[in-house]
Amino acid sequence: MTDEYSILLIEDNVGDQVLVAEYMSETKISVNTTLVESFQEARTLLERQRFDIILLDLSLPDKQGQDLLESLISVSDLTPIIILTGYTDEDFATKSLSLGASDYLLKDELNAHILEKSILYNLERNKILVNLKESEQRYSDLFHLSPQPMWVYELKTLRFLDVNEAAILHYGYSYDEFLQLSASDIRPRNEELKLRLAVEKLKLSTNNSYLGKTKHIAKDGKVFEVEVRSNIILFKGRKAAIVLVNDLTEINQHIAAIEKQNEKLTKIAWTQSHVVRAPLARLMGIVDFFTFDRISEKEKPRFLQYMKESANELDAIIRKMVDDAQEIGLTNKEEQPPNEQNEQ
Amino acid sequence: MKTVIILIDDDEITLMLEEFLFDEYLPEYEVKKFLSPLQASSFIKQNNTGEVRFVLMLDINMPEQDCWEFMEESLDPRLTKETCLIFLLTSSTDRLDKEKAEQYDLVRAYFEKPLNEKNIDYLKEIL
Numbered sequence: 317m318t319d320e321y322s323i324l325l326i327e328d329n330v331g332d333q334v335l336v337a338e339y340m341s342e343t344k345i346s347v348n349t350t351l352v353e354s355f356q357e358a359r360t361l362l363e364r365q366r367f368d369i370i371l372l373d374l375s376l377p378d379k380q381g382q383d384l385l386e387s388l389i390s391v392s393d394l395t396p397i398i399i400l401t402g403y404t405d406e407d408f409a410t411k412s413l414s415l416g417a418s419d420y421l422l423k424d425e426l427n428a429h430i431l432e433k434s435i436l437y438n439l440e441r442n443k444i445l446v447n448l449k450e451s452e453q454r455y456s457d458l459f460h461l462s463p464q465p466m467w468v469y470e471l472k473t474l475r476f477l478d479v480n481e482a483a484i485l486h487y488g489y490s491y492d493e494f495l496q497l498s499a500s501d502i503r504p505r506n507e508e509l510k511l512r513l514a515v516e517k518l519k520l521s522t523n524n525s526y527l528g529k530t531k532h533i534a535k536d537g538k539v540f541e542v543e544v545r546s547n548i549i550l551f552k553g554r555k556a557a558i559v560l561v562n563d564l565t566e567i568n569q570h571i572a573a574i575e576k577q578n579e580k581l582t583k584i585a586w587t588q589s590h591v592v593r594a595p596l597a598r599l600m601g602i603v604d605f606f607t608f609d610r611i612s613e614k615e616k617p618r619f620l621q622y623m624k625e626s627a628n629e630l631d632a633i634i635r636k637m638v639d640d641a642q643e644i645g646l647t648n649k650e651e652q653p654p655n656e657q658n659e660q
Numbered sequence: 661m662k663t664v665i666i667l668i669d670d671d672e673i674t675l676m677l678e679e680f681l682f683d684e685y686l687p688e689y690e691v692k693k694f695l696s697p698l699q700a701s702s703f704i705k706q707n708n709t710g711e712v713r714f715v716l717m718l719d720i721n722m723p724e725q726d727c728w729e730f731m732e733e734s735l736d737p738r739l740t741k742e743t744c745l746i747f748l749l750t751s752s753t754d755r756l757d758k759e760k761a762e763q764y765d766l767v768r769a770y771f772e773k774p775l776n777e778k779n780i781d782y783l784k785e786i787l
Contacts, residue, residue, distance in 0.1 A: 589754045590721050593751040593773070596751070597674075597772075600773075601774030610680060
């Protein structure tokens with residue numbers, strides 16, 4: 317048992333209706349034909365039902381020719397349309413293919429064999445077209461909906477061929493402005509040579525890709541560091557590079573913050589090792605002197621003063637260390653626990 | 661051979677305490693104090709007749725010159741292990757300083773501050 321194909325026949329001429337129905341019954345494929353006689357009817361039906369194939373007569377009472385075909389395409393949702401026409405309309409029939417019709421059949425040459433072949437052929441071809449369209453849509457979505465700036469530029473001229481929404485937002489140029497620019501226009505002036513080198517590297521690379529860091533400049537003149545990943549593609553028949561941009565500004569800020577913190581930590585470690593122990597060692601030395609009674613009564617006040625100075629110095633250093641640590645968030649800045657209220 | 665004890669430290673009180681210790685435990689030696697390592701090195705240069713043995717109590721961290729710079733750049737290169745004995749003194753407990761000290765021929769020992777009787781006893785044995 318083969319599949320049954322649903323076919324919409326749009327034909328107002330009773331003679332032709334009978335003819336098509338007869339040929340259809342002679343084919344080896346199993347079909348379920350629905351007949352309508354005007355564009356209006358067809359449109360109403362197409363709104364709630366899908367067909368595998370549409371057979372269309374080009375002269376209907378409410379619409380004819382190109383207008384009819386274009387109107388039908390707009391409501392047929394990728395269903396292949398096969399045009400049925402007489403000799404008089406042959407010129408337009410040829411043109412109809414470029415307008416989006418899948419095939420045309422001359423009524424005077426029509427037979428079961430030709431009809432069957434056209435239906436099967438166009439069904440198969442349509443499957444491939446739909447797949448291709450979906451894959452193009454997927455690419456287009458990946459490109460246009462990417463949160464990171466992306467664009468395509470022609471390798472020969474460096475001109476932009478396509479840019480995504482994120483690039484428009486990030487660089488400040490409109491889509492049309494972008495298409496007037498070349499890849500060198502978003503580089504700071506002295507980076508021209510670097511761009512040429514990068515493009516050469518991309519062309520010579522064995523895997524058609526290039527990853528590098530460079531600087532870009534936005535429309536408002538702001539310069540920022542970026543990581544750029546380029547791949548060679550064919551775009552509308554032209555050799556082009558598709559580029560994914562990663563703005564490093566934020567990452568660089570993080571790294572700078574971490575480096576600064578590291579520096580402070582190193583300083584604290586050094587301070588602990590050297591500065592803190594200096595007044596402490598002095599204090600210990602003086603205490604030894606008292607312990608072993610090496611100081612005369614007369615000199616004692618002077619040495620006590622030294623002890624006090626050393627203790628104050630140590631105190632100041634420790635306070636400074638705590639402040640430094642708090643500044644880089646090494647200690648919890650939790651509030652002091654509130655005084656407990658005693659219930660009377 | 662005459663022996664001169666050279667105390668080098670940027671901290672005045674520390675110098676004074678060290679001087680007291682030497683006066684008490686090693687009174688037989690002449691003691692010179694220097695807050696500046698550069699002044700100490702020029703004193704040594706002037707008095708380095710080959711007949712004098714210098715015993716240096718050298719602070720590691722000083723703003724003018726640390727002990728490594730002092731030993732490499734300022735210290736009279738004619739000094740030998742016989743005419744110069746260096747004892748490093750540090751308030752730090754940094755292990756790296758200790759390892760570095762071992763690379764210098766003239767350095768005999770490494771003391772943590774404050775200088776105590778044990779250190780002096782050790783000195784007495786060597787001198």
